Amino acid sequence: MADQVEGTVQNVLEQESLKWVFVGGKGGVGKTTCSSILSILLASVRSSVLIISTDPAHNLSDAFQQRFTKTPTLVNGFSNLYAMEVDPAVEHEDMGSSDGMDSLVSELAGAIPGIDEAMSFAEMLKLVQTMDYSVIVFDTAPTDHTLRLLQLPSVLEKGLAKMMSLKNKFGGLFNQMTRMFGMGDDFGEDAILGKLEGMKDVIEQVNKQFKDPDMTTSVCVCIPEFLSLYETERLVQELTKFEIDTHNIIINQVIFDDEDVESKLLKARMKMQQKYLDQFYMLYDDFNITKLPLLPEEVTGVEALKAFSRHFTTPYQPLASRDQVERLEQRVSGLQHQLKEAEEELERVKRGKHRA
Template sequence: MTRLFGVDDGFSEDAILGRLEGMKDVIEQVNKQFKDPDLTTFVCVCIPEFLSLYETERLVQELTKFEIDTHNILINQVLFDEDAVESKLLKARMRMQQKYLDQFYMLYDDFHITKLPLLPEEVCGVEALKSFSCHFISPYQPSIHEGTVEELERRVSTLREQLKGAEAELERLRKGKHKA
């Protein structure tokens, strides 16, 4: 009774070599398919930040080395509408993102780059994914532009919500003061 790799002789050397040959054929088929841009392309998904830009570049270099097509980048969680934003923190984040967006466009000028918006909630479920996926093909366009009635109504609505929150906080503080 011979033992190879600690397995009973039901797995002879010939059987193992046969399996490896079969796996080699499958690996060659997969490799051929991966290298055929009509059958396979790789889409890089990243965010507009330094580490993501760096890792995307490493990925593109590796895929290129293995002759795997990659000419598409989805940049997720992009903040839009800088003029409509009043928060200094968000404006600073937009400037930072813009720096990395510019670098993506400079490094990958021959790629198809699609920017996707930062959303207030996760994209979960089939319907949400279907709705969100329309931005993969046609670019996301912010719906509100500064100076429009729509933008002013949104700002008034935001201010009303902030006022309600401030009034509730004031009322809570007044009640707490009377108890003391």
């Protein structure tokens, strides 16, 4: 434990060029709490921050104890922190206009696996980009969902290729059908392909930013257990494959030896956790690893989030360590006092000897 260098998220706060911050990891490890605190810390150094939850099981409202919707809402107690909750699976239906064009595109999208979600994400990114926030934090769903978000540009590309092949295969049949049903040229294949191309342009533009380490980073949240270690390794490997920068890991729910632990269960858990903590430090020796203590209560509400945020910028010191530091400081102070007395005694002896 002694040779494990304690890290913080200070590097993320100091990187002024950052535009996108993804917070990912296995389900149930505290991603929402960590992304909420990260957004609070960023709000203290940036002009405007938006936190977006893309997890269908939204927890942002619970974390801040405030109701959020698909529209960015100012977080209570802040002047520059906004939050929104979107469901990428259905969001474009709500965001688009209610005319037949969007309805028809939606129907067509449903026939191509994955393109529905890709279109939703493109719509959301288009909306977010027009709002001009200094930095945007994504509180993502579990790992697989995060990886799907990163694959969306290629999904859109494949979807467009499929639409083009259908166009070539069926010729003007589609246009004839739309005219037959009185839909007019606005609903022709070219109009639909144009709409999809527009979404593809947006998502490709953002995807370039995602692959720029100056603009985007991903923070992996985990707990010191086997499944979480495995999931973190999978996430890091996939992020590397997609060229997404990642150099921060937050290990949550760590049991520190705060005092003499009598519980056999706690001792066993601490021993088990230490084994995985050692593995994290060995695997990610070039990462900033932040350890957060397991708390007896949930961290909900702005005040609780702010109070807990100090452990993100200053490594947590267990009570036992703090006591040890105090004891050593007292001992040093005592020795310094003894040394001073000894030096004074020596001076007196020297003066007496000199007179003699």
